[in-house]
Amino acid sequence: MQESFRLDILKVGEVATIRTIDEAVVPSKFFELGLLPGTTVEIKHKAPFSGPIGLHIHNSNTLVAIRKSEAIHIFVSK
Amino acid sequence: MTNPIIALLGNPNVGKTSLFNRITKLHQKVGNYPGITVEKREGTLKSGNKTYTIVDLPGTYTLFPTSLDEEIVFNTLADKSNKFYPDLVVVVAEPNNLTRSIILYQQARELGLQAIFVINMIDEVAAKGLDIDYNKLESYLQCHVYTTDARNGKGIKELIRAFDDRPGTYTGGFNIGSDYATIMEEAKGLFPLLTEYQTWQFVAQDKISFLSKELNDAILALRAKHQLTASNLQKHEVVRRHKTVDKNTEAIISKIENKHLTKTNVIDKYLLHPVFGYIVFFLILFFTFQLVFTLSTPIMDWIDENFSALIAYTSTVLPDGPISDLITQGLLAGIGGIVIFIPQIAILFLLVSLMEETGYMSRVVFLMDRWLRPYGLNGKSVIPLISGIGCAVPAIMSARNIENTKERLLTMLVTPFMTCAARLPIYIVLIGLVIPDETFMGIGLQGLVLTLLYVLGVVAALVSAWGLNLVIKSEHKSFLIFELPSYKTPDWKNVITNIWDKTSSFIFGAGKIILAMSVILWVLGSFGPNDKFSEAQKYVQQANPILEGAHLEEKIASFKLEHSFLGYIGMGIEPLVEPLGYDWKMGIGLVSSFAAREVFVATMATVYSLGENVDIEDEGQRETLLSRMRSEINRNTGLPAYNLASGVSLLLFYAFAMQCMSTIATVKRETGSWKWTIFQTVMMTGVAYIFAFIAYQTLK
Numbered sequence: 001m002q003e004s005f006r007l008d009i010l011k012v013g014e015v016a017t018i019r020t021i022d023e024a025v026v027p028s029k030f031f032e033l034g035l036l037p038g039t040t041v042e043i044k045h046k047a048p049f050s051g052p053i054g055l056h057i058h059n060s061n062t063l064v065a066i067r068k069s070e071a072i073h074i075f076v077s078k
Numbered sequence: 079m080t081n082p083i084i085a086l087l088g089n090p091n092v093g094k095t096s097l098f099n100r101i102t103k104l105h106q107k108v109g110n111y112p113g114i115t116v117e118k119r120e121g122t123l124k125s126g127n128k129t130y131t132i133v134d135l136p137g138t139y140t141l142f143p144t145s146l147d148e149e150i151v152f153n154t155l156a157d158k159s160n161k162f163y164p165d166l167v168v169v170v171a172e173p174n175n176l177t178r179s180i181i182l183y184q185q186a187r188e189l190g191l192q193a194i195f196v197i198n199m200i201d202e203v204a205a206k207g208l209d210i211d212y213n214k215l216e217s218y219l220q221c222h223v224y225t226t227d228a229r230n231g232k233g234i235k236e237l238i239r240a241f242d243d244r245p246g247t248y249t250g251g252f253n254i255g256s257d258y259a260t261i262m263e264e265a266k267g268l269f270p271l272l273t274e275y276q277t278w279q280f281v282a283q284d285k286i287s288f289l290s291k292e293l294n295d296a297i298l299a300l301r302a303k304h305q306l307t308a309s310n311l312q313k314h315e316v317v318r319r320h321k322t323v324d325k326n327t328e329a330i331i332s333k334i335e336n337k338h339l340t341k342t343n344v345i346d347k348y349l350l351h352p353v354f355g356y357i358v359f360f361l362i363l364f365f366t367f368q369l370v371f372t373l374s375t376p377i378m379d380w381i382d383e384n385f386s387a388l389i390a391y392t393s394t395v396l397p398d399g400p401i402s403d404l405i406t407q408g409l410l411a412g413i414g415g416i417v418i419f420i421p422q423i424a425i426l427f428l429l430v431s432l433m434e435e436t437g438y439m440s441r442v443v444f445l446m447d448r449w450l451r452p453y454g455l456n457g458k459s460v461i462p463l464i465s466g467i468g469c470a471v472p473a474i475m476s477a478r479n480i481e482n483t484k485e486r487l488l489t490m491l492v493t494p495f496m497t498c499a500a501r502l503p504i505y506i507v508l509i510g511l512v513i514p515d516e517t518f519m520g521i522g523l524q525g526l527v528l529t530l531l532y533v534l535g536v537v538a539a540l541v542s543a544w545g546l547n548l549v550i551k552s553e554h555k556s557f558l559i560f561e562l563p564s565y566k567t568p569d570w571k572n573v574i575t576n577i578w579d580k581t582s583s584f585i586f587g588a589g590k591i592i593l594a595m596s597v598i599l600w601v602l603g604s605f606g607p608n609d610k611f612s613e614a615q616k617y618v619q620q621a622n623p624i625l626e627g628a629h630l631e632e633k634i635a636s637f638k639l640e641h642s643f644l645g646y647i648g649m650g651i652e653p654l655v656e657p658l659g660y661d662w663k664m665g666i667g668l669v670s671s672f673a674a675r676e677v678f679v680a681t682m683a684t685v686y687s688l689g690e691n692v693d694i695e696d697e698g699q700r701e702t703l704l705s706r707m708r709s710e711i712n713r714n715t716g717l718p719a720y721n722l723a724s725g726v727s728l729l730l731f732y733a734f735a736m737q738c739m740s741t742i743a744t745v746k747r748e749t750g751s752w753k754w755t756i757f758q759t760v761m762m763t764g765v766a767y768i769f770a771f772i773a774y775q776t777l778k
Contacts, residue, residue, distance in 0.1 A: 027557050028312040029481070032139040034178065035559075036320050044343065048352040051448030052457065054562060059324065060175045061206070061333070063342070063562040065444050067451075070557055 007041075008053065008071035015042045015058075016076035025073045034060045035074065081122070081131045083162055084241050085154065087186060088170035089178050090137030091437075091563040093198045095119075096228035097170055098134040099571045101238060106132075106575075118150075120162075125238050133162050139178055141185045141279065142312045144481045149287070156189055156279060157288040166241060167193040173203045173210065174564075176331055181319045183219060187248040188275040193221060194243050200225040200233065209332045218326060221245040229569055252319060254278055258311070261304045268296055282311035342437075342564040349441050359445055362438075363464070366429045370468075374421035381421070385414035404600060412596025415676055416589035419469075422499045424581050426468035430461075431576040435568035440560055447558060453540050454547025456480050456558055459489040463539060466496030467532075470741045472580050474748055482556050490748055491758050492543045494741050495734065497535035500676040504732050505531055507679055511707055512725025527729075534733050542761070595677050599670050602644040610641040639663075644670075652714075658731065658767070659724035659774035661712040668731075675737045682707065723777035727770040735766035 004019040017040045021030070034057045035041070044063060045054030052065045088094045098106070102121030119134035135154060136147035143149040154162050167186050171179030176197070186193045195215075197203075203210065216223050224240060226233035252275060254262060262278065269277045280286060281297055301307065348354050389406045396402035433439045439461060447457025455463075458480045465473035473493050480486040497505075505528055513524050610617055614637045618630065625633055639645050648666035655665045663682075671678035682703065710719040720728075736742065736759040746755040 023310070023313055027144070027559075028142060028309050028316060029139070029144050029557075029559055031313050031316040031320070032142070032178070033559055033561065034175075034320070036317055038321075045346060045350045045444070046352075047350070047444055047448050049448055052444050052558065054346075054350065054444065060177060062175055063346075063564075065440070065558075065560055065562055067447065067558045070559070 004075040004077040006072050007074040007076050008068050010043045010076070012043050012046055014078070015040060016078050017041075018074060019077050020075045022073035022075075026070055030066070030070065030074075033057075033064050034062065035064065035066075041076070081129045082165040082241065083131045083133060084123075085133045085135055085162065085164035085167050086170055087135050087151065087155070087167050087182060087193075088137060088198075089139055089172075089175070089182065091561060092137070092170050092172040092179070093228050093569075094137060094170045095134060095572055096569045097196070097198055097226060097234075098132065099569075099575060100226075100228050100231055100234050102132050104571070104575065106134075123238065123241075125241070128242075130241055131162075133164065138182070140182060140312075140316060141189070142282065142308075142316075143284075146478050152283070152286075153288055155186060155191060156276075156286075160288070164191065166243065167191050168237070169193055169195050171195065171197050172199045173197055173208050174206050176210075176327060177320065177323050180219070180323050180327065181316070184251050184319065184323075185279075187220075188251045188273075189279060190273060190276065192244045192246075194224065194240055194245065195219050195221055196224045196226055196237060198226050198228055201227045201230070207333055211330050214330045215327075218330060220248055251275065252278075252315060255314070255318070258314070261300060261306065264300055265297075268293065268300070278311075278315075282308055282315065284308045342562075345565055346441070346562070349438070350444060355441075355445055359442060362433075366426075369429065370422055370425050373425050377421040378418055381414070381418055385410070385417070389414070400604065403604065404597070408597045408600030409593070412593040415596065415679075416585060416593060418503075419499055419584065419676070420581055423468055423584050424577050426465070426499075427472070427577045427580040428573065430465060430468075431573045432568055434576075435566065435572055437563040437565045440562045443558075443560060444562065451556075453543040454485065454488050454550075455492075455543055456482060456485040456489070456556070458558070458560070459485065462489050462493045463496055463536075466493040466498060466539075467535075468499055469584060470494040470496070470498050470738065471744045472583065474741065474744050477748070484550055485556060487550065487749060487754065488543050488546055490745055491546060491754065491761075492539040494736060494738065494745075494758070494762065495535050495539040495542060497532045497733070498675075498738075500674060500738065501531075501732055503676055503679045504671075505729065507682075507704065507707075508720070508725050508729050508732075510704055511720040512722050531729065531733055538734060538765070542765075595670060595674065599644065599677070602647070603639065603642050606638070606642045607646065608641065611638055614638045614641070656714060657774070658770045659712075659715075659727045659778060661714055661719055663710070664719065664724075664728070668737075671737050672739065674739060675732060678732070678737075679703075723774050726777055727774035730773050731766045731770040733766070734762055734769055736762035 007016070007018075010016055018035065018037050020037060021035065026035075035055075040058040042056040042058065043053060044056045045065075047053075050068045052067055053071050054063055054065050056063050086094050086098055098119060098121065102123055104121075105123070106119060106121030121132045121134070123130045123132055133154070135151045138148040138151045141152050141155065143152050154160050155164070155167070157163065169179060169183040169186060171183075179195075183193055183195055197210070212223055212225075222240060222243060222245070224233060224237045226237055228234070254274070258278075261281065262274065265277050265281045266274075269280060272280070280289070281300065283297075285294060286297075301311075349358055389410045392410060393402055393406045396405060430439075433442070442460050443457035445457075446460045450457060450459050459477070462473045462477040465476055470493055473496070474490050477486050477489045477493070480489060509524050509527055513527050516523050518526065606612065614634050618625070618634050618637050622630075622633065640649075644666050645662070647669055648662035651665045651669060652660075652662040655668060660668070667678045667682050707720055708718065711717070712719040712724070742755060742759055745758055746752060749755060
């Protein structure tokens with residue numbers, strides 16, 4: 001098992017796979033939009049000053065934006 | 079027999095609305111769902127000898143609602159006694175993301191609904207790098223799969239023929255799993271008549287508005303007993319379904335490189351760039367408002383001229399008397415006051431719906447969220463706030479897609495501070511009166527003041543949001559997740575229907591009130607409670623025996639107004655508005671414009687021209703009014719009624735005060751609470767009073 005870290009520390013262009021999501025804090029809407037354990041995501045955009053993060057979800061080919069405040073509860077590994 | 083009801087169900091951004099427009103050929107009406115103001119798009123379709131009712135449900139990802147719009151979807155599909163419970167659900171998908179659409183389709187089928195599956199935007203299959211095995215997909219979904227392209231009408235005929243499809247019973251689907259066996263066993267006692275999945279749906283919903291309080295409480299108690307939350311159950315289903323559907327469709331859908339997204343990526347490199355992105359956004363904003371004003375000005379001038387001509391013509395045709403006055407000064411002037419706003423509203427919504435259609439609006443949310451969050455707002459608040467520059471009514475309605483209750487409430491409470499189109503005529507008239515037409519460091523002073531008033535609106539909205547954020551408690555944690563759809567060329571049909579919906583809601587919603595107020599005002603100003611009004615000439619001549627000619631006429635006119643119903647109301651509130659630097663005539667303007675701000679200008683015109691023969695053909699109506707207002711003396715101070723101090727005070731009053739019955743009505747409908755509605759009105763008008771008071775007392 002690889003080391004996992006918070007999604008928000010990834011830089012633009014980095015690709016990672018979601019390992020765990022803190023279900024107690026992250027709303028189910030995130031799951032509905034395809035942010036699930038096992039999904040591979042690529043950081044596409046980051047708004048300045050810790051603004052939203054734009055993620056490309058690989059298997060569904062969609063671009064989704066989330067806030068840093070939820071990204072810190074999503075753990076990924078490269 | 080009632081018409082079969084066909085409901086369109088789908089994720090956002092799948093082109094569902096385009097499809098709806100194609101199917102109904104624009105035979106549609108936009109109304110509201112009973113009791114709440116989620117837009118209800120309903121249309122009819124005649125095909126052969128049958129008529130179908132088509133309902134366009136709001137876009138949703140699953141049947142678990144997180145916003146009002148999504149709640150409608152669940153209520154329509156899960157409640158068999160719902161008026162729009164469909165005979166057939168058409169699940170609309172787009173080729174890029176079939177998994178999410180399949181999940182929605184399965185949920186609908188397992189709830190016991192008849193459904194067919196449509197892949198819209200089929201022309202993009204190749205561009206999106208996909209290959210779909212339709213035969214396999216049909217047997218997997220246990221229904222016919224149709225393909226359409228709503229933009230060019232491809233496949234629509236075939237789809238309409240399928241409206242009599244009833245695919246029958248659906249087998250298989252969601253396996254709840256052993257972890258939840260006990261809670262499900264107990265839940266069956268609550269819903270003895272339902273299938274297993276229906277029961278599961280009810281147990282996994284936060285709150286079900288169509289069930290009794292007892293049942294809701296029972297569900298709540300059941301979950302509490304098992305130490306589960308609705309969110310736990312929802313996530314469980316969503317994760318399971320995603321996994322299964324992804325696995326099952328592996329052999330059905332094959333993917334190569336997505337060319338579409340590549341193009342979107344290239345555009346986003348610029349539009350979401352930390353620096354250029356904001357430059358582009360502010361340029362777009364700047365051009366939007368430039369366009370709104372420059373494009374609408376000639377049209378508004380044209381309407382103004384023609385209405386004046388029409389009023390003048392009507393008054394020459396009709397015999398003199400109260401009926402003629404009612405028609406020209408009450409009715410026609412009122413209609414003119416509504417029509418004049420149409421160009422601005424239409425152009426604003428043209429640009430807003432273009433931003434929505436192309437997919438740029440989500441980018442705005444992405445760019446702006448960081449800057450609005452500190453004020454307790456959400457990136458999605460940008461849309462209501464920006465639309466508030468047009469009219470607060472549609473703007474407040476557009477706050478619906480904000481999931482978080484508190485952020486939605488905050489957005490609705492502060493949006494009316496934004497400088498709406500109705501404030502503009504007041505600003506223009508007042509600035510023309512009290513701000514000198516000079517330049518300061520090469521900048522026109524009048525234009526500068528107007529700009530400052532717009533900035534003031536934004537500042538007031540943000541500061542009050544910040545303050546309210548500290549006071550109002552949140553029910554849910556704030557979160558934000560939204561899709562950035564790939565860029566598309568706009569579907570003009572959608573743009574045009576959207577403009578029509580918004581403009582007509584202004585004409586028939588706010589317009590009604592404006593018209594009614596104009597007529598009421600005319601009546602109040604044309605009649606008085608005692609003989610001082612009817613016998614004005616006698617009283618005036620008795621008091622001033624030496625007056626004659628034009629001076630006498632003027633004196634009589636103002637005496638009449640003073641003793642009309644309107645005059646008595648104005649004088650009644652004079653003590654209240656005197657500290658702000660207003661006289662009773664301006665008081666009348668304030669009272670009447672409580673209905674709608676734009677009424678102020680019309681009222682002032684009525685107040686100052688009642689009993690006078692305004693020769694419109696001889697001079698422009700506005701100039702007449704301006705010069706009339708300039709010469710007006712405040713009888714309390716002996717100074718011109720519109721001097722710098724009272725003018726600035728009045729400008730500030732209108733910048734802050736909740737002077738709009740349509741907005742109040744909308745807020746009541748949207749918040750569902752009189753408490754918040756009254757709070758907002760009192761807060762805004764209170765702030766307005768304080769600022770106007772300070773301004774007048776320091777400047778006088």
